[in-house]
Amino acid sequence: MTTAPLEGSRRFHLGENLFRAVLFVAAVVVLVTMGAILIILFESGHVAFQKFGVAFIWLNQWDPVRDLYGAAPAIVGTLATSFLALVLAWPIGFGIAYVLTEICPRPLRGPVGVAVELLAAVPSIVYGMWGFFVLAPVMSTTVQPWLTEKLAFLPPVGEFYWFSGAPVGVGLFTASVVLAIMILPFIAAASRDVLQTTPQLLKEGGYAMGATRWEVLTGVVIPAVRGSLFGAVFLGLGRALGETMAVTFVIGNANRLPDSFYAPTASIASIVANEFPDADQGSLKLASLFALGFILFVVSFFVLALARLLLRQGRMA
């Protein structure tokens, strides 16, 4: 009789240990996979770095005929479309989050929240086709000429002419707009979660002092969660950096540095998608594409790491 509980506890220990081991393996598998991807990307792409040196990162060339490759147009296109998308999506995403947490009547919060989250469920190919066949003509005939007229006062910076390019419909700007819509639900959801962490007492204190909604927002809520808000935004950025299918449709696929917001350009993901099927085994082109993949991985890693850091700081403050 006395051995029964012992036996049971031993069995319990066995189960517990097994459970732990399984969980541990699962966690390690993720790390190992990440490491393996990084190593294989570098290993497959190192020929490109050998051939062009570190200069591969800033060489402005992509010429499959002469076998000359460089990452500058792709890196610039990737960062420019992602940051512009962020600039467009941030105020709207934050606005949605604020409405959902503070202003929206309780019965409406559910439906509006779900509608925003549904944007994240639309497949990226659908965004691409919508962008190419519906948005691009509207951009070309209406939005772009209007912006060109209104923003003509912007002086060109070097060879960059802001909104004065030919309004061809697809290009850096249209890609950014499509990306902005795609990352909107992520920014809105993350911002909403952040806003909900603002202590109720602080806000009520603000209102008790006779502050308006605007004053509470700018004077109490935002200072309390500032770091976390940046983090929410960077999570959206991480998603925008690697988006492939939609961007390939609307970015214009020109492997050149853009000379205006309307100019066609390319992103790392779009170049890889376009050129990968034709890259022969062992060719310099294939190595260059892997090198691009490696660069994208590193950039995304740092952006996400920064997001985590900011989120954590926000929570500690």
Added chain:
Amino acid sequence: MFHFRNKTLMASARALAAAVAISAVGVVSAAAGEITGAGATFPAPIYTKWAEQYAATGGDSLNYQAIGSGAGVTQIINRTVDFGASDTAVAPERLASQNLLQFPAVIGGVVIAVNIPGVDGNALKLTGPIIADIYLGRVRMWNDRRITAINPGVSLPALAIAPAYRADSSGTTNIFTSYIASISLPFQSQVGAGNSVAWRAGIGAPGNAGVAGAIRNTRGGFGYVEYAYATENRMQTPMIQNRSGQFVRPSTAAFSAAAAQANWANAPNLAVSMNNTVGATNWPIVGPTYIMIPKNPADGDRAAAVLKFFDWAFRNGSPAADQLHYVMLPESVRTQVRARWAQVKSGGRPVYTPAR
């Protein structure tokens, strides 16, 4: 990207199905049932049409994936399909090292399509050097003096030209850039010819259909597409000046005239150029499109089914070709191609011998 995934999935599904069938019945079926091909989008409309008609006569069904010439070559080298299709002839050394037989299947023309509001694009005249300079970003407006000079009586608007090209690696691009590189020295030295090149101006759209869409969507749109896509989409196709100095309209007859000038006799692997041929009625941008099939197929029956399909197309494919504005290979070339099929062997014997 999708196609890769689909292919692998399909291949494994097929392997699984075959394994199940063998273990269940114990007999390997001789009929291929479905043959698979992948590659060039340029001949996709005619291959699809032929496949439809062939299946209606009781032949095997063909699953053709129009994923671009470059991808087609990669797929057949990896042996994930029964045949690959490319508008660019593969280099003889590469064919040898990969143990592939290449043969031309059909001939088609590449045309310029335009979208100029208020102007009948079909009546517009262009020359090779102007086309080259549009893609070099030197001719930017539709009322450029070089265009108006050869189009008296046409009132061209002060509208920016919006050039479009293929974003994906494409044999259509190869035929087209080979043509403009051959007549424009600046284009030859700055851009060159190939499946994908470093364009100096314009936007890239995916596939023939994407380029057609980009032209239609943009006021001032300009681009090159395979002729079947232009006619299917009712696009306006300008005349181009040929080597004999004549402005010609794109038509099957003009493609045939160019094809008749090709020098088949001295072409290794029957890879010929038909661009910029001499002749008053010749269309200047014409090319054959090729099929690649392993000389040592893993499954001789499937390889035989592929050859049987093309043999059928060579004999009965002419009405569909006319309808879609492709040009059949000359009879003598078809005979040469059939003779080459004997190189596709399984167990030391040709897998398919065409009837005389």
